[in-house]
Amino acid sequence: MNAFIVISLIKVAIVFAVLMTTLAYLQWVERKVIAHIQVRPGPYRVGPHGLLQPLADVIKLVTKEDLIPSYVNKPLYLAAPFLAITMALLSISVIPFGPTIEVAGYKTWMQLTDLNIGVLFVLAVSSIGVYGIAFAGWASNNKYALLGGLRSSAQMISYELPLTIAIAAPLLISNTLDLRTLVGTQAGGIWHWNLIRGGQIVSFIVFLIAAFAETNRVPFDLPEAENELVAGFHTEYSSMKFAAFFMAEYANMITVSAMATLLFLGGWEAPWDAKYGSGWVPTAIFALAGFVALYHGINPPRKRDRLTFPAFGVVFLGIAALFQIPMLQEWILPLFWFAAKTGAILFAFIWVRGTLPRFRYDQLMGFAWKFLLPVAMLNLVATALGVAWLA
């Protein structure tokens, strides 16, 4: 009992630290990717290639004046960002990052807690996250914030329906609500993933579109865009509470990408068997990145890059060598595949943000109720017929 508590606390500390760093650097990745889509360099000056930009942002947000206007409903005003970020971080606690590993004689999962209703827990927590936004709009005592908050909450609960029905289809194939067992049923290479063998391409696309709307991302970000309705529900918020809303949005993005990976793309399973060499893929990728960085370090475009490019090259080659140590391989390879798949979906989120214009609000709601929900339901019926026929 004692060992269980100590190991759980260590896991919580590790996951929290990694998650906070990922949230900060996800913002850096987003700004760089959108910048390159728009043919401009993005954050470039703070640290090498803007890598210290998240640190500068954190310092700015923390030292800004924390204004509480006098006309707001104080308890709700203070509780709303707290609720949003708590629910966003709570849903990470059931996401499995890898298989069971053995560290110093203790067997443990790479997951904070293994609920047997894991999928329902994530859905429940995201339903409560709607309240953070609704109360932020109400507490601000400002008609634009109220309208933005109500629109955003109505959008989130409307898109919860196609999301849930799109989740139900791969659950019919995998026959379990437990997230760890869900990955176990997709073991054996890319042919066994729910996307390919289960034929769940339609529900994958419906899930992604509904996930864009659930996390209030472009093209569904009308309620919080800067040039609509002043700034939506977070008009009256400043400094750390504003930062809390944005951390909650990025944490929600990570959660839905992880759910898409677990439900459709096979979680931490490698696309082909380890005996055909899938253990070499991360080494190859990082070695390639290292060599490219070293090559560009020979005659760089800016003088200061003469030092930073070779430094990055050496770091990447070191990570590539790390993937070949047999003792670390059993947990670092599944972690790499999980991170790669989740990262690909996050890249799709950022890519869409840089490319598409946003929907008008009535188009957005009509799309959910008149198109996405019937498509999700038809897909569920077709999947059910397929499972019954093949059984």
Added chain:
Amino acid sequence: MSEVPVSWFLTLSAVLFALGVAGFLFRRNIITVFMSIELMLNAVNLTFVTFSYQLKQVSGHLFTFFVMVVAAAEAAVGLAIILTVFKNRATLNIDEMNSMKD
């Protein structure tokens, strides 16, 4: 004693139900009356699940499920009616919605 007696759950359910009845009878804002009805339904759900535990059957959970569905349907229609009434009378006080009395 690390077990909770079943009668405690039933007492809690009775207390919640009584509070729901009190809210239903004494409040004048129609939305608060509706919320007292939801409180009563929740108390009944707790009773169903408690007896399902005691009799070791799953039927109680299913009754709870159906009660939840009916409560959701009732809340939707009831709130739509409240919106219509508010549009016509601009008040949410049930004492003032007495135009069908003689």
Added chain:
Amino acid sequence: MDVVLFLIFAIIAVVCAINVVVQTHPISSAISLIGVMGSLAVLYLLLGAEFVAAAQVIVYAGAVMVLFVFVIMLLNAGRETVRGRSFMVQLLGVPLLIAFLGLLAWIAGQFYKPGTGVHFGGFTGGSPIAIGRALFTTYLLPFEITSILVLIAIVGAVVLGRKEMD
């Protein structure tokens, strides 16, 4: 440990329920009702009803209460005014209520004295598999009827909420 958990969440439920009835502004009542539903969900987990607990949070606290909160925010009718109450009601109201509750509690205690004790893991038949099996075999008729009921409710709500075209 189970007793401690029960007491904490039962006290939270009762305090929030009293708040629902006592608060003047409907939004405070709505927030307290969400608190009641959350603590009841934890009590359902103690009783081994994991699917019902998840359904309570997803459907009741996460959808029905959002509907209530929306309507309160849209109508924005403000606090309820407290009219004068007679002195007799104020004197006797709360003591009578407490006496009534005490009577109910005593009756509940009398009937179920040597009862089953509730602890985590005492009932494992509340898993989604068991519920799904019972729902689609023994309780198929109520399932189909409630689905038609929900359809009627949807059509009714849409018709009632429509703007009149003059």
